[in-house]
Amino acid sequence: MDILVCIKRIPDISGQVTLDASGTDIDDSSLGHTTSAHEECAVELAIQTAAATDGTVTVLTVGPAEAVEQLRAAVAVGANDGILIEAEDPGAFGPEDIAQIIGDVIRDRAEQGQSFDLVLLGNDAADTGDFQVGIRLAYDLEYPVLTGIQTLASGGDSAGSDGSGTIEARGIGPTGTEVFALELPAVIAVQEGGVDPRYPSITGRMKAKKARIAEYEAPEPGTGNPRIGLELPPEKTSEVTILGEGPDAAGALVDVLEEIGVIRS
Template identity: 35%
Template structure:
């Protein structure tokens, strides 16, 4: 099976957000970067799929050349190769231009199944996976928390507000991965050493203008200073009064 896991280099989740002088982009100077949380689950599922069905796993990203750090870390968990669509202006890309660039590369590489995280923890848009599938004309299951593959088809489960949905699909497919699908492994020393020798290609992504225009960015106003009502169960009565008369939520 030809397997691809798409990952994104994102600011660490404990990052404090600062906005730069232009007021339309982030001040990234203090950011530490990491592979997006759900993309780690995608990489794990890709490696597990290789282990049970055979084949090769390629880690694919669109980002700066520095993303080789994240790609190597993912290769170290059991993938075979990496490809970076290098774009210094990656922060300005929108879901559409990213999905189109990934789709073009995936078409060129060829794949039976592509794994993505269900959402990247920077822009929170949850769009690239299903858009990519649509540009490719493939099946797609988003937010998968269970997956079974069987030759040319598969079944997956995804959590909705109404309960767990069972979805059957045909391959090739794009699967976006939710927490619960697996427990991402740590890279062992052997994997880290081996990853250094695996091929990591850089290529230019398909040029595509971003359609999402950022007019301005702001950090939300801090919440007004709250108050400690009191201590212990004795404070409950005052809390009820406050919720009723001040906040008017009861």
């Protein structure tokens, strides 16, 4: 089974987050970059499924030239190759644009003889909270789609030479685990929690440096990004009470510990 995994270069927001001058995006000039946990799990599921079906894994991203870093990171853990659709300002593209661009590249690769039986994405964009690209891509490709999936299992009829077949997909529903048999080719949006992404080996890192990365130029945005602004949450404030200094604080400290139940009088 040949699998395409769509990933996204996102800022690492574990540090201080500020907005850019436009107020519509995060200022990532001083931040590191990574991929979301959803997409890391999607890569892991793709590697496992491809290994079980004698297939391949290709990773794709729409982003600046620096996004090749995230593609090579995926190759380092087991993907075969990557596709970079270069867009210097990915924030200018809306979910509909991104889905259309990816769909066009999938069709172009098919014309070149590289067809994908399964397309995996993260369930939602970790930086913008969009839940749209997977569904819009499936609509563009006229493929069936599932979202919120955590595990995959290939069956005996998975991915024939013409791309036909089925795959079993499981996700957490309102009342428990839901199990689906999805006809291929298909699009699946992966939610974290079903698998543990692997770490790269030294051999994998060396392989990633030499991996083939096909490059495309993103067209001008068609629909554009409908987001007109972002607002940072209000800063949290806290109060600090000085109990005293030295031995004078002992009595007040005992009172506080008794109040919260740490000690009993």
